[in-house]
Amino acid sequence: MFRETALNVRDKKVQGLFRLLFLTMTLLLILPVLVILGMLIYKGGPVLSIDFLFTAPTDGMTAGGVFPALLGTVWLVGVALLVSVPIGIAAAIYLSEYASDNWFTRIINLAIINLAGVPSIVHALFGVGAFVVFFGFGTSILAASLTLAIMTLPVVIVSTRESLMAVPQAFREACWSMGATRWQTIRRVVLPNSVSGILTGVILEVSRTTGETAPIMFTGAVFFTPFLPQGVFDQTMALSLHLFVVATQVPGVPDELPYGVALVLIGMVLLMNSISIAFRMYLRGRKKW
Amino acid sequence: MQTDKRPAAIRTRDLNLWYGTFQALFDVSLEIKQGIITSLIGPSGCGKSTLLRSVNRINERLGYVRIDGSIEVMGKNIYDEDVELVQVRKQIGMVFQRPNPLPISIRDNVLFGYNLHSEKRRTPRSELDGIVEDALQQVLLWDQVKDKLNRKATDLSLEEQQKLCIARLLPVKPGVLLMDEPCSALDPKGTEAVEELIWELREKYTILIVTHNMAQARRASEECIFMLMGKVIEHSPTESMFVTPAQQETADYIEGRYG
């Protein structure tokens, strides 16, 4: 009774084999991440200091810090969000809560999917044509941020819509059957129960935008400027572009400087992601159904 | 039971309903009497929920539903042009098959509908407390929850949740309560408790309740409507329907020959 048979032994061997295979693949996946991070920290770590973060580059960008670029990135991402988040959330609410399924909404959905698939260099080109030239914003934070905003819009819409759709239909029916209008239902039930998902999506979007280079390099970010940006019509430096510049465009940069810049960039993205995860865990803990 | 002389609370005339090209209701003409419990029985797919849902117009949110005929509630056709949907929903409360309390506190659930329709911007707290207690008393839930009104409603047992779903309708002062298989997600004890509560609510409210459970229809309703394939086959006092059904189909169904 209950003894192992030859068949069991064979099955177990196969099962072990597959387990090993999947484990190997997973480890292979982590490996590059660890190597990249390790190298960045090993080579760029010594460069990092409070001074590095808060001073401007000196000596033809071969020394000094990254402050103008850091500040510029904050500007660019901030203004981009200010534009894309309200529009994206409003559009997602319309699509998920108001629109019925007809040819019009189907075209909109198609447009969103296509917009999400457009390469960022194409967005850059569009940004130059539309914002820099046509609207006459020049190469400025405004033009660059609007380009970033258009690029991130589809992702904001899709992630927001998913969070809205995760709210059980039964909640909406409960509201409607008590005579709530659509807006009352959205305001009092749908949004409070999806805000964690929406914000998480937005924050993840921030981290993605932070690293973009192509859409900003023709529209508002410059290689070097001695001035800090004062408003949205100024040009600015940006971390991602600065990394590209010190790594490939400037002669005589010490080997570890680009790694330091990269580390700051990655640090910013990781910080954003951790905030988003922590925030989600906090909100998850509060809600329950 | 003297149900004959009561006025009608809901009157449907030649009601036909289509989902796209599929016709779900055929010439339904009914008089649901005020202040009693009327149960709606029939095999799965015969149109019970459809009929119920067209009485508070929750069906029309599906773009492809078409309705022909009229449904009068308290003498007014709710499909008339000049009817305000919010007022219809206020007057006609609905309880769903799966209890669906909102994920907020018990107290806020009870006050949700009230706050939606209250004209005052702020109602004094003592008045709100009174409303909450009164509604929960009516559904026989007050004693269990009076010490935890600020707890999440979704933490209650299913039976309590369903009672709460009934309670939150009451502060809006509806005349009609529609219930679509309100006990089918509950265990036998919960079923009994909710049935008892529904029985308590008659007279004050006109109750139309869909059920799959013959015994429940027989125990807990005064009149009974039997439907088959979108048509009303028989509408009579419950006792007489179960003892001497007028139609052969009714007899077959009651004896469990189909459905």
Ligand SMILES: Nc1ncnc2c1ncn2[C@@H]1O[C@H](COP(=O)(O)OP(=O)(O)OP(=O)(O)O)[C@@H](O)[C@H]1O
């Ligand atoms: N939203 C809908 N779209 C299309 N057809 C529907 C829809 N809802 C119901 N129907 C169809 O209408 C008919 C009646 O459905 P209804 O839900 O009213 O039946 P029911 O008597 O409540 O059944 P059950 O006892 O299973 O709840 C069924 O044939 C069903 O397939």
Ligand SMILES: [Mg+2]
């Ligand atoms: Mg049904």
